[in-house]
Amino acid sequence: MTERIVIVGGGTGGTVLANDLADRLGAAIDAGDVEVTLVNDDPDHVYKPVWLYVPFGQREPEDGRRRLRELVDDRIEVRIDRVTEIDTDAERLRYRDAAVPVDYDYLVLATGSTLAPETVPGLEAGGYDYYSESGAKALREELLSFTEGDLVLSVVGTPHMCPAAPLEFVFMADDWFRERGLRDEVDITYTYPIQRVHGNPHIAEWARPLMDERDISVETFFNAESVDPDGTITSMEGVDLDYDLLVSIPPHRGIDLIEKAGLGDDGWVDVDKHTLEAEAAENVYALGDTADTGVPNAGSVAHYQAGVVGQRIASEIRGRPATATYDGKTLCFIETGMDAASFVEFDYESPPSPAPPSEKLHWSKLAYNESYWLTARGLL
Amino acid sequence: MTEIDIEPAETVDARGAACPGPLMDLIGAIRSAESGAVVCLLSDTEQSLTDVPEWTDEAGYELLATEERDDHYEFYVEKA
Structure with a gap:
């Protein structure tokens, strides 16, 4: 029987995870034993860190947009749609543009943050x-x-x-x-x-x-x-x-769908902060901003968490114990001017110690922003 | 363990959240509470013992009681 994995949200976490699963489970996907669907309500993937530079006239919003389909492995079904209902007891969800509900075996919520001004x-x-x-x-x-x-x-x-x-x-x-x-x-x-x-x-x-x-x-x-x-x-x-x-x-808040599904308040999913499994439902994971872990809502967090979730789901599908855990790892460049930046790295156990600001770190940040597209593709 | 006679309008369970999560959860609940309402914050972070009174002093809200339970603290705050 085909195992169905549905990832909701094509931001950093969802996109990295989709490519990670294509890499880990490629043969099983090719054999028809596993299906992976990535659902996003926008045909574009948006890299939000670009927005910091837009008000200063240094970047254009389009610099942070790429077609999601172009970033994701061909073995992944990319569905431009919106999930309107999740029933975690029945392991079923509904799409806005589909007449009948869809069953899942594993559900990953990576729906991110929305603004509530x-x-x-x-x-x-x-x-x-x-x-x-x-x-x-x-x-x-x-x-x-x-x-x-x-x-x-x-x-x-x-x-x-x-x-x-x-x-x-x-x-x-x-x-x-x-x-x-x-x-x-x-x-x-x-x-x-x-x-x-x-x-x-x-x-x-x-x-x-x-x-x-x-x-x-x-x-x-x-x-x-x-x-x-x-x-x-x-x-x-x-x-x-x-x-x-x-x-x-x-x-900020998460999307209403999560609260309606009984997975957490304000659109954030209550999870085990190491396994990223939802506390209120079986076979449901959350990552990135959506997972209420207490770590920063940052792209690096979503990136590292995607690797953990990918490894756990792949282990479960192969019938092996899932051992990968998230340790709170967070990386962040911090601009301290137009030509200098600092850098922090920390996790659940080790606090950050900001590096002395330097021009090199500023250029490292800009260089990473350019190479981010390799991260989204699952290459970096 | 003591029993106190305060009926909160809302209880915010921030146990498990790291600093400053509990204080931000309390501020969020007070923000949407009616004037005169009491909000109870549950926190298992020691930092809340200083964060919460510092903020209520600053904001002019009254910290009616702080109760130590087996594995967490309860803070009762009245919105002015």
Whole structure:
């Protein structure tokens, strides 16, 4: 009997996993013993880290798009559709564009994060973001012509994609305005929801002195409650900040389908953080942002987790014990300006120790962004 | 173990979450709570013992009680 694997979501995690399974199970797929379907509601795969550079006029959103079909091994069925219902008891799901439900033997949820700016009154009307293509393009229009005033970067909700990106944005903005001789005319303020500037205390401890050196004002314990689009953001803690340009990291959530399937709250799947198996259902895995593991929502995490899930599913299909586990491994480059970057590597047991910023690390980051397409193809 | 006489409007179970997950879960629940409502946070992270009072002080919300259970803590916070 054919074993059916369905991967929902063609972002980094889903795409790397599809290619990983094609590699591990190629012969079984060719023999008709295994079928792998990758479902995505967009024909394109989107590489989101490009968006950080769009507001500064350095990259185009199209640079982060490739046809999913071109990235995925031919042995994988790529289905451009949306899953509308999951029944984990029956091991069955429904597609939007199919009349009958489909059975699965293994289901992998890699549906990622969506933005929920509407949860903070006034945020959509009063703020910009670079966490979406449309947001990055709209912010570019504002930022490129911004020459004086108060720029506020507010992290409104966590967890959010790429936890380093808010720090990167203010470091880049500082450098960018400085290089153009405008820094004295632009005040930059960074707000964060807890008592430090980053969720990870080691990264926060490293970043805070850099922010002070660069004259980036900091407001901690700042949880945006409402935004007056005329130029004020107000926190739950009772602080008002006036702004001329507000850049927010909007609240994130997963997709409703996951909560409806009883797999977790707010669209995040409750998983064993080592095996990535869903706690509420058999033969269901989650990875990347979707898996509630407590590690950062980062592409490197999805990449490493995809290898673990691929190995576990392949073992199970071969009737062998699944032994691969995820150890929390996370890699991240952190831009500290327009020409310098740091780098961190950590896992569940070992905390990060940010590398001294250098031009080499900056170019390493840009080089990786170019070679990312090899990662998506399962080659790097 | 003590029993306290507070009926929370919502209980947030953040056991197993690493710092700052529990505090962010509490902030999220308080954000959507009605004024005067009590939110109970369950956390097994020691860091919550300092995170939660620091935030409630900063935000002007009242930490009504902190209870130590066998394997976790309970924090009762009233939204102002």
